[in-house]
Amino acid sequence: EIVLTQSPGTLSLSPGERATLSCRASQSVTNSYLAWYQQKPGQTPRLLIYDASSRATDIPDRFSGSGSGTDFTLTISRMEPEDFAVYYCQQFGSSKWTFGQGTKVEIK
Amino acid sequence: QVRLVESGGGVVQPGRSLRLSCAASGFSFSNYDMHWVRQAPGKGLEWVAIISYDGSNKYYADFVKGRFTISRDNSKNTLFLQMNSLRAEDTAVFYCTKGYGSYYFDDWGQGTLVTVSS
Numbered sequence: 001e002i003v004l005t006q007s008p009g010t011l012s013l014s015p016g017e018r019a020t021l022s023c024r025a026s027q028s029v030t031n032s033y034l035a036w037y038q039q040k041p042g043q044t045p046r047l048l049i050y051d052a053s054s055r056a057t058d059i060p061d062r063f064s065g066s067g068s069g070t071d072f073t074l075t076i077s078r079m080e081p082e083d084f085a086v087y088y089c090q091q092f093g094s095s096k097w098t099f100g101q102g103t104k105v106e107i108k
Numbered sequence: 109q110v111r112l113v114e115s116g117g118g119v120v121q122p123g124r125s126l127r128l129s130c131a132a133s134g135f136s137f138s139n140y141d142m143h144w145v146r147q148a149p150g151k152g153l154e155w156v157a158i159i160s161y162d163g164s165n166k167y168y169a170d171f172v173k174g175r176f177t178i179s180r181d182n183s184k185n186t187l188f189l190q191m192n193s194l195r196a197e198d199t200a201v202f203y204c205t206k207g208y209g210s211y212y213f214d215d216w217g218q219g220t221l222v223t224v225s226s
Contacts (some may be wrong), residue, residue, distance in 0.1 A: 001170060033211040036154075044216035045153065047208060056214070088153055092211035097143070097155040100181040 002027050004100035008041070012108040021103045023089035024104050028069045033092040036043040036065055036074045039102075040085045048087075049074060110134040110215040112204050117220030120194055130187040130204030130217055138162070138182040140209035144189050146200035147219070151152070157189065194224045 001072040003026040013019055023034070032052040037045040047056040047067035052072055076083055084107050089100040116128040128144070144156040157168045157178040166178050177190040187204050201219035208214035 023118065035212045037213075039153075045213070046219065047212060047214050050208065050212045056208075090153075090155075090212070093156075096169065097158070097211075099153040099155065102152045 001030065001096050002041055002091055002098055004089050004091060004098055006087075006100035006103045007090060008103060009101075010104045010106060012106050013079050014108045015079050015081055017079050017108075018076075019079055019083070020044055021074040021076075021089075021105070023067075023072040023074070023100050025070040025072070025091060027093075028071070029091045030093045031071075032065070035074050035090045036063075036067075037088045037090060038083075038085045039088065045088065070096050076105075110206065112172050112207045112215060112217030114202065114204055114220035116216045117202065117212075119223045119225060122195055122224055124194055125190070125192045126194060126222060128189040128191065128202055128204075128220055128222070132171050132185045132187065132204075132206075135206070137180075137213075139187040141210065142180060142187045143207060143213060144178060145188075145213065146198075146202045146222075148197075148200040151200075154200070158207070159187070183217050186226045189224065191222070194222075196224050198222060219220055 005024045007022045034052045036049040039045045053065045064075045066073050086102045086104045088102045113131045113132045138171045143158045159166050159178045175193045176200045180187045204217040205213040
């Protein structure tokens with residue numbers, strides 16, 4: 001089973017700043033089947049990015065994903081007030097789906 | 109629009125069983141793979157199981173170890189999770205989620221809380 005490790009655990013930023021979130025896999029992720037989700041308190045997760053770099057429907061272009069193999073990055077170019085949340089990466093491989101432990105992006 | 113409504117959660121003693129249901133509407137249920145994902149209180153997301161659109165394929169997370177069974181009734185647009193031999197560490201909100209392609213999740217229900225405690 002592939003283990004995903006996200007860093008940092010918590011990221012403190014001000015609105016307007018750039019956010020860079022990392023997701024590292026214990027083995028190469030098959031065909032870059034990697035996604036990013038946003039979860040706000042009391043809400044269900046929302047798909048942001050799939051296939052490592054494709055934005056999901058209605059996701060603003062300030063969200064971008066990159067990476068391949070074992071190293072993936074979610075970038076939020078300029079933090080908006082509504083972007084402060086927990087972000088999870090997720091991968092598929094060998095008929096198993098796994099999530100990272102999450103990165104909390106909080107207001108500085 | 110897509111609606112997923114889970115039910116069946118509650119407080120159960122260790123070693124007992126519980127059956128979760130998820131009623132789906134607003135999309136062609138029989139065309140989509142469906143998953144269960146859980147989230148322990150204050151913790152991260154953990155995938156539990158998947159069932160293919162026609163019920164012919166099922167896969168489980170390693171921690172399930174034969175205790176859980178996923179199933180579906182396409183005639184009733186309903187997804188199920190039979191959970192046996194429950195443990196304290198199974199305490200979580202269980203979400204049903206609709207597959208996005210073969211590899212991701214898009215729509216989620218609001219979840220049902222399962223608490224395993226004596």
